[in-house]
Amino acid sequence: MLTIRPLAAALNPPAQVAAAMARVAEHLDRRGIAHRFVTGESDLHDALLIVTGGSEHLALAAADRLPGPVFLLAHAELNSLPAALEVLAHLRQRGRPGRIFLVEDADDRSLPQLARHLETRRRLHSVRLGRIGVPSDWLVASTPSAELVQATWGPAVVDVPMEEVVAAMRDADAGETRRVRDHATAGAEAVREPSPLDLDAAARVTVALGAVVRAHRLDACTVRCFDLVTGAGTTGCLALSWLQDEGIVAGCEGDVPAALTMLWLQLTTGGPGFIANPQEIDPAAGTLWLAHCTIARRLVSRYTLRSHFESSLGVGIAGEVPPGPATVARVGGADLRELFVSDAEILGNGTSPERCRTQVLLRLAADARELLERPLGNHHVLAPGRWADELREYHDLFVAAGSATR
Template sequence: MMQRLIKDVNIVAIPLASKVHGEEYYRNVLSIFERILKALGVKFVDIVDSEEAVEGIDKRGIDAAFLIFLTGGTSKLGRLVAREFRDKPLVLIGHAFHNSSASMASTYSRLVSEGGYNLIPFVYRGGDSIIDLTRIYKAVRAAVALRKMRVVQLDADKLDGEGALFSEKIGASIVLVSRSELRKRLEEAKTKANRELKRLVERYDLGGVDKDKLLDPFTLYIVAEKVVEEFNAHAVTIDCFPFILEFKFTPCIALSMLLDEGIPAACEADYRALTLLALAQLLTGKPGWIGNFTDYDPVTRQLTFSHCTVATSVTEYSTLLPHFETGTPYAIEGRLRKQVYTIAAISPDYSVMAVAKAELLESGMLTGGRCRTQAILKIEETDPRPLTEKLVSNHHVLMVGDVRYELSVAAKVFGMKFIEY
């Protein structure tokens, strides 16, 4: 679903040049950028070398723009183009010759002073910077894609303030499935769920699990899968505890299975975590995992998260246990693979994204009195204050690998301050 979403993103490169530097020179430079960016799917407009050419740019349907400063003497053109795309993410690209980077820096500093832009400045130097430029492209594409995302909130009769703020800040749309509609769909889907129950059985170690209690949680997955298809949606969320109290089983299995299918799915109707789960899927190709902040040792810099909806595809072993708080069926205990992760969180007002690189030390159900999947991580902290003084949220999302750079770009697209713990 998410991969389908990014195909609709339209990113355009706008090359800027001064005729003083000679057309042969800057067309040769342009060919270098065309080889790199066209391979990624970026479209190019004609070279902009005059104010009249700025007016001729077709702005329809453009989601983000890469301004390429082929030569110096282009800062005014850069500002004029940027003003035409003030509401779009703008990547400003300079290179090391013919005062290109000087014009890029001049444009960037003046636009920052004007305010109201989401800017990513970059100097292309060949070599490894090709990789960095590709990472910028993928991060911009992912963040822009979220603006086109459609989210289904299950068991919701009305949109609350959290959902409304998410739509305002991220730009995604939300479809509500009411409790009465959900109940009806659950009843209608039971026959199909019973027939396809082996899809669940194959995913988990079910030793000690009461298999008679698996049908209802799996039926919710079948319903969610159908609703996503029906509404042409890309992600799912649900407010777990009201649902559990009403239906007497958890949505944990359904959310875990959706995540395994590449569909971001967030518990507790946490739209900030859903934003990060969607970024995790687009940036890494793997599901993220929501974790509750559970414990922190300021001496060892070891951090513990716990939660119950982990996707099996990021674990080396998974089983089912009664839900921690309610004892209802079922929560997932998963043992995450030992590797490097990025942890990320967004503040309640969407003004800050905080991240850290972390190494997994141990995971699984390590102790009682906590959610069933637990993870102890050693994190890299750049700020000497204890983590507890820097937290921007309870829920954090673990993402496979080190994607701090990509997240810093995504934060700029959303107009968030980016910090590293």
């Protein structure tokens, strides 16, 4: 929903202003852009509609109360566009980013895309991201503060002790545990290393983690999952996959930037992402191998239940990801404003015994050397479809320039 504040000079008759607004609304409806007009100075709004000329000072005053870039809507009558040009020129002289959108231009897809970006932004600023346990010790570049995450991207980070998951495992309902185990095994092509006891333990983790997510009203989480390996002799791979399939973003090892990337991609694409380790890069060929022991089963055409790669314990998922267009992304940097994103093509899958269980080969559209020369961290996120341009535009509008806070 695009929320618009209309601005008109007092010189123009109210009936003329109302007729112009009605024509603008008709154009927006025709373009499939859900919208509403708000008139109060204190009403939150996404864009300013320059209804008439002579409204320049009203627009500048309204812009001063808006954070981030200023979006101006203009139409072809009543000197709307001339006024919008003057306003944006003044804002740019002051270093404020902004853009003019022509409401009659039905061929311009940038206004519908702006509406999608704004909806993504609103949702990012309303979600709760659980950091369950502290980040794994080896994630030396992936430990931003909760304050930085919220200020830069919007989500509230909720810290949850790992002990809550362990306690919830003891209280896991036996019937629900059986349901999770049976569903996971019924969909698998094969069960290799895991024993019935391994499957039961992984299912208990799944039930327990789901209970913790519900108790803290989390929309996303990232889990210090190796504590389950060392402390309980099991893994969280099945649990994270299960949550992903239920629409809850679930990342590994307490990696908040990676979980944030997964959340952003899910809000943009409408589906889950695959969090994975870049395992092998061929800069000359532009290819990248990604591998991890958990993946949403919605992303695979088939899967086998294996043990966890590093520990040979618990349950991991060896999934086969279908070939086709994809996107790889990662946010990071000291201020969380840096981005790696590239369109890609999924070329195939691997079965190396020396890598995590799900293994995917990609060809990147971007220069693969960027990963070696300016890495933002280990975990990257793969999502089906080509989304790099849309992600890059969102980042440029709301993050790169330090304008994400609302």
